[in-house]
Amino acid sequence: MSQDNEKLPGEPYSKNIRARFWITGDQSGYIGIGRIQLLEKIEQHGSMSQAAKSMGMSYKKAWKLIEELNAMYDEPMIMKLKGGKSGGGSVLTPRGKKIIEDYKLVEQEIEQLLKKLSNRL
Amino acid sequence: MSQDNEKLPGEPYSKNIRARFWITGDQSGYIGIGRIQLLEKIEQHGSMSQAAKSMGMSYKKAWKLIEELNAMYDEPMIMKLKGGKSGGGSVLTPRGKKIIEDYKLVEQEIEQLLKKLSNRL
Numbered sequence: 001m002s003q004d005n006e007k008l009p010g011e012p013y014s015k016n017i018r019a020r021f022w023i024t025g026d027q028s029g030y031i032g033i034g035r036i037q038l039l040e041k042i043e044q045h046g047s048m049s050q051a052a053k054s055m056g057m058s059y060k061k062a063w064k065l066i067e068e069l070n071a072m073y074d075e076p077m078i079m080k081l082k083g084g085k086s087g088g089g090s091v092l093t094p095r096g097k098k099i100i101e102d103y104k105l106v107e108q109e110i111e112q113l114l115k116k117l118s119n120r121l
Numbered sequence: 122m123s124q125d126n127e128k129l130p131g132e133p134y135s136k137n138i139r140a141r142f143w144i145t146g147d148q149s150g151y152i153g154i155g156r157i158q159l160l161e162k163i164e165q166h167g168s169m170s171q172a173a174k175s176m177g178m179s180y181k182k183a184w185k186l187i188e189e190l191n192a193m194y195d196e197p198m199i200m201k202l203k204g205g206k207s208g209g210g211s212v213l214t215p216r217g218k219k220i221i222e223d224y225k226l227v228e229q230e231i232e233q234l235l236k237k238l239s240n241r242l
Contacts, residue, residue, distance in 0.1 A: 009141075016145050017145070019142040023141065026137075030129055113231065
């Protein structure tokens with residue numbers, strides 16, 4: 001097995017196979033592990049700026065990613081709420097919630113497959 | 122589906138899920154699609170320098186990769202042949218041939234899984 005301090009690509013889904021995957025949009029764009037984390041942080045904080053901050057990402061970079069995510073399907077993934085005492089905030093749409101579920105389904109299946117295959121290598 | 126001219130990560134294993142994977146060594150290192158191609162080219166040309174050239178890769182870079190590949194397991198993957206009229210050349214060891222087979226097995230299984238899953242997203 002590889003040494004822990006070595007820089008390796010992908011995620012360690014099994015003892016000797018690492019992988020990464022991306023779901024592509026109907027229209028354009030893609031989402032992988034980093035963008036999924038951004039969506040999860042937006043859901044958690046209810047705020048794009050706090051989500052970006054929590055990931056050490058600039059607001060500008062987060063906004064660029066969200067524009068790309070919102071263009072993947074007919075329905076956007078993130079919606080800005082206007083006004084109110086709290087001055088807005090951001091929430092995930094049903095489309096945004098579904099992509100997280102889809103991602104986790106694929107991840108679970110890949111992990112299961114690679115754990116099985118790792119014993120055959 | 123994404124536009125063809127868009128730059129997307131990974132390999133298009135299904136209509137809406139792309140992926141990449143890497144097999145890690147017993148001792149250190151990893152091998153992914155690019156390094157597998159290098160092994161295949163060495164097998165095809167019987168020469169490291171011609172393999173590197175055919176991939177537009179410098180000999181120095183190829184040599185660095187091969188040193189890493191040869192350190193993945195107890196047995197090296199590539200062996201240099203000494204002397205002879207042709208002035209040597211390089212061949213794959215059984216370990217080098219096996220890693221190509223392993224890689225193709227994992228690739229086939231991932232492709233099959235992702236094609237199945239792509240209909241559920």
